[in-house]
Amino acid sequence: xxxxxxxxxxxxxxxxxxxxxxxxxxxxxxxxxxxxxxxxxxxxxxxxxxxxxxxxxxxxxxxxxxxxxxxxxxxxxxxxxxxxxxxxxxxxxxxxxxxxxxxxxxxxxxxxxxxxxxxxxxxxxxxxxxxxxxxxxxxxxxxxxxxxxxxxxxxxxxxxxxxxxxxxxxxxxxxxxxxxxxxxxxxxxxxxxxxxxxxxxxxxxxx
Amino acid sequence: xxxxxxxxxxxxxxxxxxxxxxxxxxxxxxxxxxxxxxxxxxxxxxxxxxxxxxxxxxxxxxxxxxxxxxxxxxxxxxxxxxxxxxxxxxxxxxxxxxxxxxxxxxxxxxxxxxxxxxxxxxxxxxxxxxxxxxxxxxxxxxxxxxxxxxxxxxxxxxxxxxxxxxxxxxxxxxxxxxxxxxxxxxxxxxxxxxxxxxxxxxxxxxx
Numbered sequence: 001x002x003x004x005x006x007x008x009x010x011x012x013x014x015x016x017x018x019x020x021x022x023x024x025x026x027x028x029x030x031x032x033x034x035x036x037x038x039x040x041x042x043x044x045x046x047x048x049x050x051x052x053x054x055x056x057x058x059x060x061x062x063x064x065x066x067x068x069x070x071x072x073x074x075x076x077x078x079x080x081x082x083x084x085x086x087x088x089x090x091x092x093x094x095x096x097x098x099x100x101x102x103x104x105x106x107x108x109x110x111x112x113x114x115x116x117x118x119x120x121x122x123x124x125x126x127x128x129x130x131x132x133x134x135x136x137x138x139x140x141x142x143x144x145x146x147x148x149x150x151x152x153x154x155x156x157x158x159x160x161x162x163x164x165x166x167x168x169x170x171x172x173x174x175x176x177x178x179x180x181x182x183x184x185x186x187x188x189x190x191x192x193x194x195x196x197x198x199x200x201x202x203x204x205x206x207x
Numbered sequence: 208x209x210x211x212x213x214x215x216x217x218x219x220x221x222x223x224x225x226x227x228x229x230x231x232x233x234x235x236x237x238x239x240x241x242x243x244x245x246x247x248x249x250x251x252x253x254x255x256x257x258x259x260x261x262x263x264x265x266x267x268x269x270x271x272x273x274x275x276x277x278x279x280x281x282x283x284x285x286x287x288x289x290x291x292x293x294x295x296x297x298x299x300x301x302x303x304x305x306x307x308x309x310x311x312x313x314x315x316x317x318x319x320x321x322x323x324x325x326x327x328x329x330x331x332x333x334x335x336x337x338x339x340x341x342x343x344x345x346x347x348x349x350x351x352x353x354x355x356x357x358x359x360x361x362x363x364x365x366x367x368x369x370x371x372x373x374x375x376x377x378x379x380x381x382x383x384x385x386x387x388x389x390x391x392x393x394x395x396x397x398x399x400x401x402x403x404x405x406x407x408x409x410x411x412x413x414x
Contacts, residue, residue, distance in 0.1 A: 033218060036332045125243045135209050143216075147350075
């Protein structure tokens with residue numbers, strides 16, 4: 001099985017936000033699609049370790065901001081590569097949807113306001129199926145695709161001179177700086193913090 | 208609610224094929240995404256009226272071909288705009304996956320071989336969650352996106368002279384030729400045969 005085949009699935013890039021018990025948070029996801037009509041429903045898959053996942057499970061409501069092609073890496077980093085358990089991502093002056101969930105008014109082409117109708121815990125992720133209660137077009141810009149993000153926005157791998165003489169003691173995620181201890185990183189390893197794969201890790205050498 | 212916001216979700220374009228009781232069929236879908244790891248699982252949403260949906264419900268297996276940017280409208284028309292209840296879409300000489308399900312070896316960048324682990328009937332569509340049992344990269348071409356299909360492959364609307372003096376008696380889908388009887392087509396109408404929206408219908412005038 002060549003898991004690289006899965007990289008050919010096309011996705012957008014979204015800020016998924018929710019709130020519960022007076023807390024608000026948002027994370028980056030690329031997995032949202034329309035799954036049914038009458039009423040219009042979407043499915044969203046969210047890592048179970050994400051704080052936003054906890055909030056959606058509690059409140060059953062979320063807002064999805066569809067990022068557009070003016071989006072910068074800083075926006076992805078802000079929402080995607082730090083946890084809402086550690087930092088406050090939304091203040092009090094943001095745009096909010098009909099349920100009081102924040103969404104982005106910049107670098108965004110559209111938004112959906114959704115209410116969960118059913119959910120399935122799939123182990124690594126929870127799949128939420130939700131009715132679209134409101135929807136707005138926010139700009140005329142093209143949607144940011146996950147392929148755009150990979151080819152244009154994501155920091156490039158640094159080419160470093162060979163260091164064969166030094167021993168590898170760990171691997172660091174280039175995206176969120178998560179540290180994996182061990183000399184060999186499994187080829188199918190996925191960063192538990194930001195979800196990027198083994199290709200996005202760089203070796204850490206014995207000093 | 209502005210339903211045009213949903214057009215900003217990004218998708219690929221796929222041939223979804225299955226077989227059951229000795230019958231094989233394939234249809235076009237744009238809704239497939241990875242939803243979980245360990246094991247790798249995808250979700251696919253399929254119109255309940257599609258013959259391929261019946262076959263997947265019976266056998267619980269399917270193959271997904273990811274079309275690439277060399278794909279022509281004829282391929283989309285062949286698999287998407289006629290029913291496998293009326294025509295044979297796969298013969299006996301095709302490529303098949305490990306379960307004997309056909310996939311395309313041309314105009315395609317990757318394929319997945321999948322086994323359904325659970326399904327949810329959502330009324331208009333059934334959502335299948337399936338484990339990826341095999342995956343192959345088929346070409347180095349870029350995936351065809353649904354946005355490409357809309358902007359580049361789909362037949363353009365013909366500009367016709369105004370015909371205000373004649374009465375509209377029905378609407379015909381420009382894509383699959385489905386006929387809707389009635390002078391007014393609802394703005395949120397979706398073609399029951401090919402899934403295209405009201406924008407893709409043209410008026411039929413009293414003769």
